[in-house]
Amino acid sequence: MNKKSLLVLALAAAAIGAAQADTLKKIKDSGTVTMGVRESSGALSYTLGDGKYVGYHVEICQKVLADVQKQLGLAKLDVKYQPVTSQNRIPLVQNGTVDIECGSTTNNATRQKDVSFAVTTFVEEVRMVVKANSGITAVNQLAGRTVATTTGTTSVQTLRKHERATGVDFKEVFGKDHADSFLLLESGRADAFVMDGSLLAGLVSRSKNPADYKIVGDVFSVEPIGIMFRKDDPAFKKAVDDSIKAMIKSGDVAKLYDKWLLQPIPPSNTKVGLPMSDNLKAALANPNDKPAEDYAKK
Amino acid sequence: MATWDWQVFCKNTIDGEVIPSCFGSGGDITYLNWLMSAWGWTLSVSALALVVALAVGSLMGILRTTPNKWLVFIGDAWTETFRNIPLLVQIFLWYHVLPALIPPLRQVPSFILVVLALGFFTSARIAEQVRAGIQSLPKGQRYAGLAMGLTLPQTYRYVLLPVAFRIVIPPLTSESMNIIKNSSVAFAVSIAELTMYALQVSEETSRGIEIYLAVTGLYFISAFFVNRLALFIEHRVQVPGMLGAGR
Numbered sequence: 001m002n003k004k005s006l007l008v009l010a011l012a013a014a015a016i017g018a019a020q021a022d023t024l025k026k027i028k029d030s031g032t033v034t035m036g037v038r039e040s041s042g043a044l045s046y047t048l049g050d051g052k053y054v055g056y057h058v059e060i061c062q063k064v065l066a067d068v069q070k071q072l073g074l075a076k077l078d079v080k081y082q083p084v085t086s087q088n089r090i091p092l093v094q095n096g097t098v099d100i101e102c103g104s105t106t107n108n109a110t111r112q113k114d115v116s117f118a119v120t121t122f123v124e125e126v127r128m129v130v131k132a133n134s135g136i137t138a139v140n141q142l143a144g145r146t147v148a149t150t151t152g153t154t155s156v157q158t159l160r161k162h163e164r165a166t167g168v169d170f171k172e173v174f175g176k177d178h179a180d181s182f183l184l185l186e187s188g189r190a191d192a193f194v195m196d197g198s199l200l201a202g203l204v205s206r207s208k209n210p211a212d213y214k215i216v217g218d219v220f221s222v223e224p225i226g227i228m229f230r231k232d233d234p235a236f237k238k239a240v241d242d243s244i245k246a247m248i249k250s251g252d253v254a255k256l257y258d259k260w261l262l263q264p265i266p267p268s269n270t271k272v273g274l275p276m277s278d279n280l281k282a283a284l285a286n287p288n289d290k291p292a293e294d295y296a297k298k
Numbered sequence: 299m300a301t302w303d304w305q306v307f308c309k310n311t312i313d314g315e316v317i318p319s320c321f322g323s324g325g326d327i328t329y330l331n332w333l334m335s336a337w338g339w340t341l342s343v344s345a346l347a348l349v350v351a352l353a354v355g356s357l358m359g360i361l362r363t364t365p366n367k368w369l370v371f372i373g374d375a376w377t378e379t380f381r382n383i384p385l386l387v388q389i390f391l392w393y394h395v396l397p398a399l400i401p402p403l404r405q406v407p408s409f410i411l412v413v414l415a416l417g418f419f420t421s422a423r424i425a426e427q428v429r430a431g432i433q434s435l436p437k438g439q440r441y442a443g444l445a446m447g448l449t450l451p452q453t454y455r456y457v458l459l460p461v462a463f464r465i466v467i468p469p470l471t472s473e474s475m476n477i478i479k480n481s482s483v484a485f486a487v488s489i490a491e492l493t494m495y496a497l498q499v500s501e502e503t504s505r506g507i508e509i510y511l512a513v514t515g516l517y518f519i520s521a522f523f524v525n526r527l528a529l530f531i532e533h534r535v536q537v538p539g540m541l542g543a544g545r
Contacts, residue, residue, distance in 0.1 A: 152498055
C-alpha cells in the first residue's frame with residue numbers, strides 16, 4: 001500500500017468519525033442540507049439537466065426539509081443536490097456527504113445494518129411486460145418461452161428463484177440496460193421482460209406504440225422503497241417520519257403520487273401510468289419502515 | 299481495510315447458503331460453478347471468433363496484395379468497413395438490426411452472431427497485418443516465383459505466404475490476445491460470459507472486489523496462455539537466418 005491510499009483511508013476514517021454528529025444540529029449550524037438524488041430513477045428521482053432534480057421522492061423530501069426548517073426555526077435553508085448512484089449512495093450517506101437520500105433505495109434488512117429508512121413511501125413490485133397480442137397473462141404460461149431482464153439487477157435473482165420455486169422452465173436473455181431489455185421484447189427476441197413495475201410502466205409509456213404492450217401477471221417480488229439517512233439519529237428520523245406521516249394524513253402523498261406516476265411529467269410530458277398498488281396503499285394506511293424481508297413473508 | 303470474503307464463491311446462487319464443497323450438486327449452482335461456466339463462454343466465444351478472424355482476415359489480406367484491382371477492392375472494402383465501426387455497435391447491428399432486415403437471422407443464436415461480429419471485426423485488423431507482411435517482402439520474390447513458371451496461387455503458397463506469415467506472428471499474437479479481451483462485449487447480447495458474471499454477481503452478493511479480482515485473474519490467465527502459445531509457435535516455425543529469427 002502506498003502513501004496516497006493511506007491518506008485516503010485516513011480521510012475516510014475522519015469522515016466516518018465526523019458523521020456521528022447529530023443531523024439536525026448539523027443542519028441548524030450550517031444552514032445547509034445535502035439531498036442525495038438520482039440522475040435517472042424513473043419518476044421517483046431524475047434530472048431535467050442543468051442541475052435540476054425532480055420526481056416523486058425528490059418532492060416528498062423537499063417538503064420534509066421545509067418542515068425540518070420550520071422545526072429548527074431557520075430563516076433560510078440551503079438545499080444542495082448531490083447526484084448519487086446505486087454503488088455510492090450508502091457510503092455517501094454513512095460518511096456524511098449526503099444527509100438525506102431521495103432516490104429509489106430498497107429498504108432491506110442488510111441495508112438497515114448500515115443506514116436508516118423513513119417510513120415507506122413507495123412499494124416497487126417486480127412484474128413482467130409482454131406484447132399485448134401474445135396472450136400471456138400469467139407466469140406459468142412462460143414455460144419454454146424466453147424471458148428478458150437486465151444484467152446487474154436483482155430481478156435476475158428474483159427470476160431464478162421464481163423459476164426454481166415454481167418449476168416453470170423458461171429461457172433467460174439479459175439486456176445490457178433497461179432500454180436494451182425492452183428492445184429484446186420489442187424485436188421478438190424475448191416474450192416477456194421482468195423488471196420493477198415503475199420502470200416497466202415508464203418504458204411502455206415512452207415506447208413507439210404503448211398500446212402494443214401490457215403489464216401482466218403475478219408480482220414476482222415486493223420491495224419497499226424508502227428515503228434513506230444515517231443510522232442512530234433518532235431525532236432526525238422522528239422529524240422526517242413525522243413530516244411524512246403528516247403528509248400521508250393530509251393526502252399530500254397521494255396527490256404527489258398522482259402528479260408523478262399518473263399525470264404527464266416533464267421533460268417529454270408522457271405518463272408513467274402506474275396506479276397505486278395494494279401493497280403501497282397498505283403501507284400508507286399504516287406507516288412503517290419494515291424491510292423487504294417482512295413483505296416476502298406474507 | 300476491506301475484509302475478504304472468498305466464501306462468496308461457495309454460495310448457492312438460489313438462496314445464498316454456503317455449500318461446503320463449493321460446487322453445487324443436484325441442481326444447485328454455486329457462484330464458483332457459475333464462474334467456471336462464464337469462463338467457458340468467454341473462451342468459446344474467443345476461440346471460435348479467432349478461427350473466423352484468422353481465416354477471413356488472411357483471405358482478405360491476401361486479396362489486397364493481388365494484381366487484380368477487383369479483388370483488391372473487395373479486400374479494402376471489407377477491411378475498412380469492419381475496422382471503422384466500433385465493436386459494440388457492430389454487435390448490436392448483428393443482433394438487433396440485421397435480423398430486423400433479414401428474418402431468417404432471427405433464428406440464429408446470439409452466440410453465433412457474437413462469434414461472427416467479433417471474428418469479422420478482428421479479421422479486418424488481421425487483414426491489415428497480413429497485407430503489410432506480404433508487402434514487406436521484396437518485389438523480386440514475387441517476380442522470381444512467377445518467372446520460375448509458378449502460377450500466382452502457387453507463388454503465394456510456396457514463396458510469399460510462408461515468409462509473410464512468419465513475419466506477422468507477433469502482431470497476430472496481439473490480436474489473438476485482444477480477441478479474449480474484446481469478447482467481454484458479448485455480455486451486451488446476453489452471453490453469460492465473465493463480464494456479465496462480474497456485473498450480475500457483484501449486484502447479488504455485494505462482494506464486487508472479490509468478484510472482479512477473480513474475473514480479472516481469469517482474463518489474465520486466458521490472454522497470457524494465448525501469448526505463451528503464440529510464442530511457442532513462433533519459435534517452432536522460425537527459420538535460421540530469416541527476419542526475426544536471431545535468437
